[in-house]
Amino acid sequence: MTAQLIDGKAVAARVRAEIKEEVARLKAERGITPGLAVVRVGEDPASKIYVTGKKKAAEEVGFNSWEHHPDETITQAELLALVHRLNEDPAVHGILVQLPLPKHLDADAIISAVKPEKDADGFHPMNAGNLLLGRPATRACTPYGVMRLLEEVGCNPAGKRAVVVGRSNIVGKPQALMLLQKDATVTVCHRKSDLPAEVAQADILVVAVGVPELVKGAWIKPGAVVIDVGMNRKADGKLVGDVEFAAAAERASFITPVPGGVGPMTIAMLMKNTLEAAQRAGK
Numbered sequence: 541m542t543a544q545l546i547d548g549k550a551v552a553a554r555v556r557a558e559i560k561e562e563v564a565r566l567k568a569e570r571g572i573t574p575g576l577a578v579v580r581v582g583e584d585p586a587s588k589i590y591v592t593g594k595k596k597a598a599e600e601v602g603f604n605s606w607e608h609h610p611d612e613t614i615t616q617a618e619l620l621a622l623v624h625r626l627n628e629d630p631a632v633h634g635i636l637v638q639l640p641l642p643k644h645l646d647a648d649a650i651i652s653a654v655k656p657e658k659d660a661d662g663f664h665p666m667n668a669g670n671l672l673l674g675r676p677a678t679r680a681c682t683p684y685g686v687m688r689l690l691e692e693v694g695c696n697p698a699g700k701r702a703v704v705v706g707r708s709n710i711v712g713k714p715q716a717l718m719l720l721q722k723d724a725t726v727t728v729c730h731r732k733s734d735l736p737a738e739v740a741q742a743d744i745l746v747v748a749v750g751v752p753e754l755v756k757g758a759w760i761k762p763g764a765v766v767i768d769v770g771m772n773r774k775a776d777g778k779l780v781g782d783v784e785f786a787a788a789a790e791r792a793s794f795i796t797p798v799p800g801g802v803g804p805m806t807i808a809m810l811m812k813n814t815l816e817a818a819q820r821a822g823k
């Protein structure tokens with residue numbers, strides 16, 4: 541393997557340490573303790589794991605944190621009422637509604653009901669729109685974390701060709717916009733794209749599609765920085781990303797492992813978004 545591993549766990553730990561230091565200053569100088577409220581509906585096993593990780597990180601950095609865990613039979617009106625109460629609670633600076641929601645609930649309507657300034661996930665249409673327009677906005681946590689990883693390895697996107705595989709609202713689209721803001725030339729790929737040809741052009745490659753080892757190592761441009769957002773469990777129980785790791789690592793200059801790459805950064809940037817919301821609220 542020639543590529544250097546990008547240690548997301550180590551970078552996330554640094555981000556959390558920076559946040560913890562700022563939280564202590566915020567408490568001492570302005571009497572403000574950032575507060576994060578997480579809403580988890582029902583008993584989705586993956587959601588339970590994610591929320592547990594988020595609560596642990598919130599406690600580590602010195603936040604107040606609350607988990608609201610309504611039963612999966614909650615109605616749309618009841619969930620909207622809970623979001624409204626959190627919107628109006630001055631102790632709550634960040635609100636996160638854990639997805640997916642049960643099918644009878646309208647996730648778009650629930651996310652849109654969160655006050656944009658309390659939208660810790662960066663999913664609110666106003667925050668997404670401000671990102672598109674190049675204005676200050678709360679940023680979606682996963683692509684925000686990817687940008688920090690690029691910074692950590694000294695990869696300046698300016699003038700580079702960046703290829704984003706996947707066009708989801710949660711990762712692909714905001715990732716493309718963040719790279720564009722940093723003056724990369726950005727291509728967004730989807731199921732109709734000629735993936736081998738597009739990937740071969742990428743100085744920076746970000747893959748977020750949820751298909752095990754979709755991107756083959758032989759497609760990677762020599763020296764590329766490869767960020768694999770995917771996490772998939774194979775039939776044998778092994779966790780793999782969306783990139784064929786071993787073969788890609790022979791050609792890339794830097795590559796994220798799965799697990800331990802992008803995943804830890806998502807939670808770290810959620811904490812950063814909540815801290816910044818508390819800082820704004822206290823002005």
